[in-house]
């Protein structure tokens with residue numbers, strides 16, 4: 001049992017950027033057949049090209065995870081192209097609007113719930129039957145520290161991420177004896193385009209101080225946990241929520 005994934009097909013949604021791209025890089029270098037899925041098809045193709053350029057195997061596919069039919073087509077693409085499906089990382093997400101609950105824009109609420117919550121459900125809904133058919137598999141849902149604590153101004157994001165932690169437990173119970181493990185991860189604030197392009201330096205300095213380590217994490221530090229949970233090394237781990245937060249929630 002090791003961290004190799006020779007010949008195993010793994011879909012990563014949001015694979016064009018940040019945590020998703022770092023996860024694709026590591027899985028691609030570990031022998032997996034990567035399906036890089038993103039609404040940014042050019043970005044997904046660039047990531048797939050990077051993997052193949054480094055000697056790995058990868059395909060790019062366009063998906064909008066907030067749209068059930070699009071997610072179903074993504075899973076079909078993976079199975080038709082590669083002959084099966086072992087893993088899924090439900091990673092695609094958006095930060096959502098920042099406003100207090102009493103002023104939160106209704107369309108912004110629907111958008112963040114569609115992508116960050118329903119998108120994870122759709123991924124499991126269409127991938128799990130393929131994994132059961134294949135005799136097993138592993139799913140990692142990317143939640144957040146905001147899947148267990150609140151963050152003023154982010155009711156949509158916080159609600160979606162708490163929901164992801166819950167649906168992870170539910171699916172894990174349902175498929176534990178059918179060979180499919182389902183776990184979630186809870187990253188602290190991570191340097192990716194989501195954070196680096198939307199938060200000014202002063203806000204980032206405040207957020208650095210909220211992590212016991214005094215800094216935000218890197219996409220690679222999150223990818224390392226995701227890859228471990230996908231692997232056979234994590235064979236007795238299912239239904240759990242794993243923090244990778246530099247001590248943010250310890251204080």
Ligand SMILES: NC(=O)c1ccc[n+]([C@@H]2O[C@H](COP(=O)([O-])OP(=O)(O)OC[C@H]3O[C@@H](n4cnc5c(N)ncnc54)[C@H](O)[C@@H]3O)[C@@H](O)[C@H]2O)c1
Nearest residue numbers: 014016017018019039064065092093144187189190192194
């Ligand atoms: N960066 C952080 O601080 C942080 C912390 C905790 C959790 N997360 C979570 O990690 C995940 C990845 O975030 P990131 O920081 O790497 O962000 P990012 O913005 O760098 O990457 C997100 C990717 O998701 C894609 N995407 C967005 N909406 C999509 C949709 N509807 N369909 C398909 N693809 C879509 C984007 O095109 C992009 O490539 C998200 O679920 C996010 O909530 C991030």
